[in-house]
Amino acid sequence: MSPEQIFHRMFDNDPFSQWMGMELVSVGSGACTLMMAVRKEMLNGFGVAHGGITFSLADSAFAFACNSHGRHAVSIHCTIEHAAPVREGDLLTAEATEEHLGNSLSNYAIRVTKADGSPVAFFRGIAYRKKTAWE
Numbered sequence: 001m002s003p004e005q006i007f008h009r010m011f012d013n014d015p016f017s018q019w020m021g022m023e024l025v026s027v028g029s030g031a032c033t034l035m036m037a038v039r040k041e042m043l044n045g046f047g048v049a050h051g052g053i054t055f056s057l058a059d060s061a062f063a064f065a066c067n068s069h070g071r072h073a074v075s076i077h078c079t080i081e082h083a084a085p086v087r088e089g090d091l092l093t094a095e096a097t098e099e100h101l102g103n104s105l106s107n108y109a110i111r112v113t114k115a116d117g118s119p120v121a122f123f124r125g126i127a128y129r130k131k132t133a134w135e
Contacts, residue, residue: 001134003027003068009134010064017060020053030098030106032064038090049086057094058110058123065096066106066127070134073106073127080123084114091115094123104129 001009007027011017025033036057044050059078066073086092093113100107110123 001070003029003032003064006067006070006134007032007064010067014060016056020056020060022057022060025093027064027068029068030065030101030108031096032061032068033093033095034061034064035091035093038086038088038092040088043088047087049088049090051080051082054082054086054092054094054112054121055080055123057092058096058112058121059125061094061096061110062108062123062125062127065098065108065110066125066129067134069101069129072130072132072134074130075125076105076128077126078123080121082121084118084120086114086120090120092120102129 021036022034038049042049042053096110106127108125112121
């Protein structure tokens with residue numbers, strides 16, 4: 001299966017990413033870029049986006065990127081650093097880039113930015129690559 005076919009198999013069965021309003025910008029081998037707009041119900045008590053919003057956007061880009069090689073892959077470790085607040089109406093982009101593809105483990109860096117290109121979060125993920133192939 002191509003990275004695009006795998007993306008659609010996963011995304012079409014992912015009600016959470018759909019609820020978040022994520023949209024595909026691009027997907028390829030070891031890479032995925034998603035966009036979404038921040039809505040009012042995504043804000044916390046300080047009036048900024050809950051940290052889980054940027055985490056979830058980055059995590060989805062990570063998931064689609066690490067599965068793009070045709071084998072099922074699952075996260076085993078993720079971290080995030082928040083660099084700037086996110087507000088209602090902000091258009092966010094998460095760009096996942098593969099840094100290492102091994103037989104069992106793969107490493108990814110995901111950068112989350114606002115529409116002006118300024119960074120709001122830096123996410124790192126490690127995935128375990130199963131033997132099961134996407135069909």
